[in-house]
Amino acid sequence: MKRSLHQLARPAIAPSVLASDFAYLADEIARVEQGGADLLHVDCMDGHFVPNLTIGPVVVEKMRAVTELFLDVHLMLSEPARYIQAFAEAGADNITFHAEVASEPEALADRIHELGCAAGITINPDGPLDLVKRAVPHVEMVLLMTIYAGFGGQRFLPEVLPAIRQVRGWLTDEQRLEVDGGIYTGTIAEAAAAGADVFVAGTAVFGAADGDYGRSIADLRRAAAAALES
């Protein structure tokens, strides 16, 4: 049974395993799960849409076996349609694809739903938002990249803030708006004030100087909640 996006807290914090120590993946996942993560963000890169190569369905399947967390799968693949079934069967709860490589985003979202998953659409900071707008009625979540997809540890791009405000205006209360890249306690507040309510954080969680992932997650949640309430 797939997990539902609607049951997630608002704000929701999604640690990105890209920043974890892959030699101890199960332990890293357990530490963020015990630390209060709402989702686990899984960055899948094909070395083509982005220069980096990361996680495939075989790894997602192993992750699924060790956690109850919602698996939020971010496909950075040139041909997402070829792989969505494999990721759904591996245990993804949500599958997000890039608008830049989806000629028929509505059909792709419908296919993701047929496979039992929630669907998300995403775009890089320079991508035309029109591509996202037409898909909005077909998805449960929009993910706005606040860096250029490909690597963790980059700096948050504040020029995306107006796009966050604009996209929030297109969404229903049920739909979620996620941001990804360069999220720390300062930038999470800016993104939350603009209308985001799901926050991917790689370095800010797994790179915590004291190794206390629970405290990092709580700090992020507090900063986002304060901005959402104000």
Ligand code: DX5
């Ligand atoms: C990059 C990924 C991000 C990345 C974020 O393409 O989509 O999810 O892990 O990492 P931080 O939080 O370190 O910017």
Ligand code: ZN
């Ligand atoms: Zn991501």
